[in-house]
Amino acid sequence: MPSHAGTPLIEARGLTRVYHRPRSSLTKPGAAVEALREVSLTVGRGERYGIVGESGSGKSTLLRLLCGLDRPTSGSIRFDGREITGLPERRLRFLRENLQIVFQDPMSSLDPRMRVRDLVAEPLVALGLPVGGRVAELLEAVGLPAEAAERYPHQFSGGQRQRIAIARALAPRPKVLVADEPVSALDVSVRGQILNLLADLVDELGLTLVFVSHDLSVVRHVCETVAVMSAGEIVETGPVDDVWAAPAHPYTRALLAAVPTLEGLL
Numbered sequence: 001m002p003s004h005a006g007t008p009l010i011e012a013r014g015l016t017r018v019y020h021r022p023r024s025s026l027t028k029p030g031a032a033v034e035a036l037r038e039v040s041l042t043v044g045r046g047e048r049y050g051i052v053g054e055s056g057s058g059k060s061t062l063l064r065l066l067c068g069l070d071r072p073t074s075g076s077i078r079f080d081g082r083e084i085t086g087l088p089e090r091r092l093r094f095l096r097e098n099l100q101i102v103f104q105d106p107m108s109s110l111d112p113r114m115r116v117r118d119l120v121a122e123p124l125v126a127l128g129l130p131v132g133g134r135v136a137e138l139l140e141a142v143g144l145p146a147e148a149a150e151r152y153p154h155q156f157s158g159g160q161r162q163r164i165a166i167a168r169a170l171a172p173r174p175k176v177l178v179a180d181e182p183v184s185a186l187d188v189s190v191r192g193q194i195l196n197l198l199a200d201l202v203d204e205l206g207l208t209l210v211f212v213s214h215d216l217s218v219v220r221h222v223c224e225t226v227a228v229m230s231a232g233e234i235v236e237t238g239p240v241d242d243v244w245a246a247p248a249h250p251y252t253r254a255l256l257a258a259v260p261t262l263e264g265l266l
């Protein structure tokens with residue numbers, strides 16, 4: 001696909017997403033929840049963009065919209081200069097090829113009945129791309145032995161499973177890697193390793209990263225830019241070191257006062 005070097009890679013404008021809770025009575029409609037309210041953001045090519053906020057602030061909702069997995073109630077999203085809002089799935093192929101996701105829990109994101117070989121090759125097969133020697137190459141890139149290809153997810157530790165999920169996400173050579181709390185479900189002792197692996201791969205492959213966490217110290221470790229979310233809105237955004245050193249919004253200060261859990265582990 002021709003890329004439009006002058007335009008930002010991801011440009012979201014005025015994203016609002018309203019969910020309707022199931023109705024609790026026959027006569028009253030279900031309550032509306034505004035999970036996102038007028039959120040705008042711009043992610044440049046090669047930028048490492050972090051989104052931080054407490055539970056329920058709308059981080060995953062925003063990611064789902066950016067990945068074309070859900071539609072906004074209003075607002076627009078451009079990926080590489082192309083509007084994706086409202087496009088049917090069959091016209092989102094360019095997005096599926098160029099943007100891949102790593103989820104929080106590799107145990108539920110990896111099908112337990114599939115061998116690692118097939119799990120890693122699956123995105124290529126789904127897109128009709130050649131598999132060739134790509135699985136071996138990817139396992140090596142994420143620090144797993146070649147024999148891992150013949151095994152099943154349950155035969156690995158949590159950290160190794162997340163390595164498999166990263167290999168799988170990188171398979172179609174995406175431009176953008178999106179990660180939603182990729183280390184939160186892992187044992188504290190392996191979080192640093194997986195974050196360093198992600199950061200190294202993003203660097204080596206020149207990827208754009210959109211990274212969600214509830215922990216600003218984690219975002220600071222892998223991102224250069226941060227957007228702070230609270231109650232469905234971005235309340236502060238800027239270079240992560242600036243926000244870390246001098247948070248402007250009271251909510252960011254409160255987030256920072258919560259123990260920086262990764263300090264000393266990385």
Ligand SMILES: Nc1ncnc2c1ncn2[C@@H]1O[C@H](COP(=O)(O)OP(=O)(O)OP(=O)(O)O)[C@@H](O)[C@H]1O
Pocket residue numbers: 019020021033034035053054055056057058059060061062214
């Ligand atoms: N499918 C849904 N139906 C109804 N409400 C939803 C749905 N998904 C999310 N919400 C609501 O939208 C708000 C934002 O949720 P979201 O999952 O985006 O938060 P989050 O920041 O990712 O939280 P967490 O850190 O716990 O993952 C919450 O109030 C949540 O209850």
Ligand SMILES: [Mg+2]
Pocket residue numbers: 059060061180
């Ligand atoms: Mg979430």
